Amino acid sequence: MANIAAQRIKREFKEVIKSEEVAKCAIKLELVNDSFTELKGEIAGPPDTPYEGGNFVLEIKVPETYPFNPPKVRFVTKIWHPNISSVTGAICLDILKDQWAAAMTLRTVLLSLQALLSAAEPDDPQDAVVAKQYKENLEMFESTARHWTNIYAGGPDLNKDFNDKIRKLVEMGVEEHQARVALSSYNWDLERATEQLFS
Amino acid sequence: MGNCLKRSTTDDISLLRGSDSVRESSSDQLGQPYQEPIPAEDVSPVYYPSPSVSRSVVQLTEEEQVKIAKRIGLIQNLPIGTYDGCKKERECVICMVEFLVGDTVRCLPCMHTYHMKCIDGWLMRSLTCPSCLEPVDAALLTSYETT
Ligand SMILES: [Zn+2]
Numbered sequence: 001m002a003n004i005a006a007q008r009i010k011r012e013f014k015e016v017i018k019s020e021e022v023a024k025c026a027i028k029l030e031l032v033n034d035s036f037t038e039l040k041g042e043i044a045g046p047p048d049t050p051y052e053g054g055n056f057v058l059e060i061k062v063p064e065t066y067p068f069n070p071p072k073v074r075f076v077t078k079i080w081h082p083n084i085s086s087v088t089g090a091i092c093l094d095i096l097k098d099q100w101a102a103a104m105t106l107r108t109v110l111l112s113l114q115a116l117l118s119a120a121e122p123d124d125p126q127d128a129v130v131a132k133q134y135k136e137n138l139e140m141f142e143s144t145a146r147h148w149t150n151i152y153a154g155g156p157d158l159n160k161d162f163n164d165k166i167r168k169l170v171e172m173g174v175e176e177h178q179a180r181v182a183l184s185s186y187n188w189d190l191e192r193a194t195e196q197l198f199s
Numbered sequence: 200m201g202n203c204l205k206r207s208t209t210d211d212i213s214l215l216r217g218s219d220s221v222r223e224s225s226s227d228q229l230g231q232p233y234q235e236p237i238p239a240e241d242v243s244p245v246y247y248p249s250p251s252v253s254r255s256v257v258q259l260t261e262e263e264q265v266k267i268a269k270r271i272g273l274i275q276n277l278p279i280g281t282y283d284g285c286k287k288e289r290e291c292v293i294c295m296v297e298f299l300v301g302d303t304v305r306c307l308p309c310m311h312t313y314h315m316k317c318i319d320g321w322l323m324r325s326l327t328c329p330s331c332l333e334p335v336d337a338a339l340l341t342s343y344e345t346t
């Protein structure tokens with residue numbers, strides 16, 4: 001790894017762990033290896049969003065050309081959000097692409113991702129299915145996102161109705177996550193989800 | 200995303216001469232005269248026609264070569280100085296290392312200062328100040344008009 005990248009990450013790491021956001025448990029950063037090429041990030045779901053109470057783990061890969069190019073970041077924790085792929089965790093965020101600037105840091109990135117959870121941009125989607133639901137049925141989107149937060153990120157809101165529907169599909173031999181994806185994609189319409197899964 | 204390609208880590212900035220011949224500079228100084236042209240299969244410098252697009256020299260279109268040549272011209276016009284210890288800024292935000300007296304620095308029109316080596320690597324990808332995002336070329340053009 002180029003010297004400048006490793007040196008920056010070392011300094012940024014020290015800075016982040018001293019930051020007030022870490023003190024408030026809003027963000028977290030851990031080293032994955034000794035060469036400073038891979039880190040594990042964590043952000044708390046912002047208040048008054050369907051992600052509240054959840055903790056979202058991020059995979060951060062630092063390219064050799066850092067800070068001239070942005071870090072590669074992806075959600076490891078499964079999440080239901082228009083700008084994040086519900087399948088791969090890939091993120092659509094301008095600063096991780098063409099709006100990156102060398103003065104930005106991993107702290108900026110984590111805080112921007114947290115801001116993205118508060119303010120989705122459905123017109124610039126990463127996940128078309130989620131974005132469509134967000135635009136057409138915001139309430140359905142919010143309950144679905146809250147349910148995913150509960151299941152995958154340790155969020156507090158248990159949705160009995162959703163869990164029952166998933167159980168029905170699991171009893172029919174469908175894998176649990178697959179059942180959740182199908183139901184989430186079809187606005188929790190059990191009949192349509194079943195049709196799609198067995199077609 | 201288009202930035203998954205492997206990139207060269209060299210900080211050297213090679214100059215483009217004309218639109219048909221591409222040569223590698225012998226040092227990392229801008230504006231250095233050229234020696235022998237180096238065959239493309241031996242050295243393949245990587246250029247960034249836009250921040251997330253990287254191409255080796257042989258893949259550049261003529262239009263991109265012109266764009267990069269212009270960019271190098273603009274970078275060369277930015278003032279270079281020696282850090283004397285009395286600047287407001289104490290560290291280079293690109294490498295996050297404190298300036299040492301005697302470091303070669305480049306000062307952008309917005310007055311943000313960086314190590315020359317650090318900022319030139321960035322400007323080859325994007326002609327904006329990494330701190331305030333002010334376009335470097337626009338500022339340069341205005342400063343030409345007023346003088
Ligand atoms: Zn520097």
Ligand SMILES: [Zn+2]
Pocket residue numbers: 307309310311328329330331332333
């Ligand atoms: Zn600036």
